[in-house]
Amino acid sequence: SQKIEQNSEALNIQEGKTATLTCNYTNYSPAYLQWYRQDPGRGPVFLLLIRENEKEKRKERLKVTFDTTLKQSLFHITASQPADSATYLCAPDTGRRALTFGSGTRLQVQP
Amino acid sequence: DARVTQTPRHKVTEMGQEVTMRCQPILGHNTVFWYRQTMMQGLELLAYFRNRAPLDDSGMPKDRFSAEMPDATLATLKIQPSEPRDSAVYFCASGLVLGGKGDEQFFGPGTRLTVL
Numbered sequence: 001s002q003k004i005e006q007n008s009e010a011l012n013i014q015e016g017k018t019a020t021l022t023c024n025y026t027n028y029s030p031a032y033l034q035w036y037r038q039d040p041g042r043g044p045v046f047l048l049l050i051r052e053n054e055k056e057k058r059k060e061r062l063k064v065t066f067d068t069t070l071k072q073s074l075f076h077i078t079a080s081q082p083a084d085s086a087t088y089l090c091a092p093d094t095g096r097r098a099l100t101f102g103s104g105t106r107l108q109v110q111p
Numbered sequence: 112d113a114r115v116t117q118t119p120r121h122k123v124t125e126m127g128q129e130v131t132m133r134c135q136p137i138l139g140h141n142t143v144f145w146y147r148q149t150m151m152q153g154l155e156l157l158a159y160f161r162n163r164a165p166l167d168d169s170g171m172p173k174d175r176f177s178a179e180m181p182d183a184t185l186a187t188l189k190i191q192p193s194e195p196r197d198s199a200v201y202f203c204a205s206g207l208v209l210g211g212k213g214d215e216q217f218f219g220p221g222t223r224l225t226v227l
Binding site: 032034042043089096100103104 | 115142146153154155156159161166167202204208214216217219220221
């Protein structure tokens with residue numbers, strides 16, 4: 001069955017450092033993958049979409065990579081700030097223009 | 112500022128009661144999704160519609176859950192009868208899917224359901 005793995009342990013880093021979050025998937029080949037941010041008590045917010053023919057995508061301090069051979073996506077936040085503290089969800093498409101969400105990784109940026 | 116709205120924001124009910132949750136998608140979006148989020152299972156897709164037609168409801172317990180889109184501005188998720196294991200946050204999301212574009216989803220604030 002399709003499976004998505006994100007590090008369930010919280011990631012704690014110092015302000016100004018680069019945060020790197022990992023998303024691994026098995027048993028399917030998504031045409032694209034999305035990353036969302038979720039704050040406590042709120043719905044997820046779309047951040048970036050990367051397609052299978054794209055190796056890397058950037059948006060301001062965010063960078064996403066997509067390795068279809070390794071079946072892995074990496075999400076980077078450079079020059080991290082305490083305001084970046086949140087849970088980040090990886091969501092590969094299911095092949096039917098819908099998404100399957102990972103369980104998320106909680107990022108804590110210490111000032 | 113276009114956004115997805117959901118009502119009610121919180122609902123506490125007793126086991127066996129009917130629960131109806133409502134969602135108003137962003138005007139012009141053609142796809143509506145219903146999700147359920149719990150600590151144990153994370154964010155699960157229950158059902159989704161495109162141009163008001165149901166595309167997939169395989170994530171929903173069919174015997175007690177039903178989802179409909181009476182018109183383009185309203186999506187409903189109904190649970191009858193509700194059970195304590197249905198306690199979760201239910202999110203509605205909408206998006207504009209056209210050919211190879213779009214696919215990002217815009218989420219509402221959620222309905223926090225507690226079934227006693």
